[in-house]
Amino acid sequence: xxxxxxxxxxxxxxxxxxxxxxxxxxxxxxxxxxxxxxxxxxxxxxxxxxxxxxxxxxxxxxxxxxxxxxxxxxxxxxxxxxxxxxxxxxxxxxxxxxxxxxxxxxxxxxxxxxxxxxxxxxxxxxxxxxxxxxxxxxxxxxxxxxxxxxxxxxxxxxxxxxxxxxxxxxxxxxxxxxxxxxxxxxxxxxxxxxxxxxxxxxxxxxxxxxxxxxxxxxxxxxxxxxxx
Amino acid sequence: xxxxxxxxxxxxxxxxxxxxxxxxxxxxxxxxxxxxxxxxxxxxxxxxxxxxxxxxxxxxxxxxxxxxxxxxxxxxxxxxxxxxxx
Numbered sequence: 001x002x003x004x005x006x007x008x009x010x011x012x013x014x015x016x017x018x019x020x021x022x023x024x025x026x027x028x029x030x031x032x033x034x035x036x037x038x039x040x041x042x043x044x045x046x047x048x049x050x051x052x053x054x055x056x057x058x059x060x061x062x063x064x065x066x067x068x069x070x071x072x073x074x075x076x077x078x079x080x081x082x083x084x085x086x087x088x089x090x091x092x093x094x095x096x097x098x099x100x101x102x103x104x105x106x107x108x109x110x111x112x113x114x115x116x117x118x119x120x121x122x123x124x125x126x127x128x129x130x131x132x133x134x135x136x137x138x139x140x141x142x143x144x145x146x147x148x149x150x151x152x153x154x155x156x157x158x159x160x161x162x163x164x165x166x167x168x169x170x171x172x173x174x175x176x177x178x179x180x181x182x183x184x185x186x187x188x189x190x191x192x193x194x195x196x197x198x199x200x201x202x203x204x205x206x207x208x209x210x211x212x213x214x215x216x217x218x219x220x221x222x223x224x225x226x227x228x
Numbered sequence: 229x230x231x232x233x234x235x236x237x238x239x240x241x242x243x244x245x246x247x248x249x250x251x252x253x254x255x256x257x258x259x260x261x262x263x264x265x266x267x268x269x270x271x272x273x274x275x276x277x278x279x280x281x282x283x284x285x286x287x288x289x290x291x292x293x294x295x296x297x298x299x300x301x302x303x304x305x306x307x308x309x310x311x312x313x314x
Contacts, residue, residue, distance in 0.1 A: 056269075056294060064293075093296060100298040102239075107246045147299055148245065178244070 001042025046087030059089030104177030
């Protein structure tokens with residue numbers, strides 16, 4: 001089944017994401033945010049970038065785009081939905097994922113490689129990884145500090161909804177933005193909506209410095225094959 | 229009737245506000261006896277409504293749609309007929 005990559009005004013990782021999906025064997029199409037219909041798509045990717053120029057707050061205005069009703073419909077029906085960076089911000093703003101992304105503690109727009117630990121491999125996004133595997137992926141964001149109130153955080157941990165956590169590895173990395181509980185990526189309770197700040201699509205071939213992002217797209221491909 | 233609304237959106241109490249911290253640091257450096265600074269956002273808008281009550285309802289609905297309830301609170305700071313503001 002085809003994967004829809006939603007394009008908002010200001011999305012700038014849309015083509016990279018499409019390419020990474022196709023590189024992993026998925027069929028992927030760009031879908032403009034005013035399109036009303038996601039009929040026929042088996043998964044949705046909300047890519048990174050600066051939807052609506054990040055005016056008001058990162059991801060805040062994109063939630064009003066017509067396509068978001070369709071994204072919600074698919075999410076509620078159990079289709080895999082992934083938000084990367086700005087896409088993660090949009091999914092939290094739209095209420096598809098709990099919590100919010102705030103300005104990095106150091107106020108710096110931070111663009112560098114970080115290390116993540118894979119906390120779950122039983123999801124349609126992580127089946128190609130090993131439990132506890134350490135990934136090297138780039139981040140590029142100014143508002144990536146994951147925040148949720150105590151009750152929500154407790155719920156996330158209890159429900160094993162933290163999928164990726166920033167870790168130190170070989171003396172490098174660690175939490176780059178002040179995220180609570182070192183959270184880099186979470187899923188909803190049902191496990192079909194994933195949001196993550198690091199960019200797996202920027203780490204799918206050797207020339208990019210890491211291939212650790214490939215597993216996410218390969219996992220998604222497997223999941224779509226099972227459905228089909 | 230036209231109305232002018234001022235909406236204030238702030239981070240919730242207790243949520244770390246690095247922008248406020250940075251401003252606070254500069255003010256302290258300038259010698260001001262400032263304890264804590266928080267940075268919020270002000271939205272000013274002109275609204276068309278039948279009455280002041282309706283304008284208030286609309287302004288609050290807009291504020292509620294634009295603020296993120298996870299991390300922010302909003303208040304309608306002021307609502308006046310537009311001609312009183314001009």
